Amino acid sequence: MIKHNFKKLTIWTDAMNLCDIVYKYTETLPDKEKYNLVNQLEKCAVSIPSNISEGSGKRTNVHFAEFLTTALTSSYEMETQLLICERRKYGNEIELQNILNKVEVLQKQISNFRDIILTKK
Numbered sequence: 001m002i003k004h005n006f007k008k009l010t011i012w013t014d015a016m017n018l019c020d021i022v023y024k025y026t027e028t029l030p031d032k033e034k035y036n037l038v039n040q041l042e043k044c045a046v047s048i049p050s051n052i053s054e055g056s057g058k059r060t061n062v063h064f065a066e067f068l069t070t071a072l073t074s075s076y077e078m079e080t081q082l083l084i085c086e087r088r089k090y091g092n093e094i095e096l097q098n099i100l101n102k103v104e105v106l107q108k109q110i111s112n113f114r115d116i117i118l119t120k121k
Contacts, residue, residue, distance in 0.1 A: 004064075006053040011109045015049035015071070018102050022078070025099060028091045037081055037090070044078035047071070048106070061117045068114040072107060079103050 006012045022045035026038045048071045055067025082100055085091060 004056040006056040009052065009056070009113075011071075011106065011113050012049050012052045012056075014102075014106050014109060015052055018099070018106060019045040019049060021099055021102065025091055025095055028095075029085070030090065033090070037085060041078060041081050044074045044081065047074040048078070052110075061120055065114050065117050068110055068117065072110045072114070075103055075107050075110065079107075 022041055026041050029038050051067045051071035051074065055064040055071070058064045058067065079100065082096060082103065086093075086096055086100075090096075
């Protein structure tokens with residue numbers, strides 16, 4: 001297995017940046033969503049880079065890929081929650097679309113990186 005310094009991985013850096021953006025966005029959501037959408041969005045935002053970093057320390061590429069899959073599934077959960085925000089017309093529409101675009105790009109990056117990891121020995 002090739003060891004990865006997670007702090008040098010583009011997917012981790014992009015996930016950390018997305019986390020910052022999501023935290024800023026959740027500050028604009030209604031107070032009634034504090035324990036619902038805000039909590040869930042922030043958990044997903046933290047989960048994505050956390051799973052990338054945790055997986056980078058695993059002993060095999062297969063184990064690392066499992067953590068990348070968890071990061072990816074957290075991004076899909078986040079996307080759904082953002083789409084709920086969109087339907088509820090929460091927050092700034094332009095900011096929300098920007099976040100959704102960043103989530104989509106990150107999903108592709110994680111998926112591609114996972115595919116690469118699984119082909120390495």
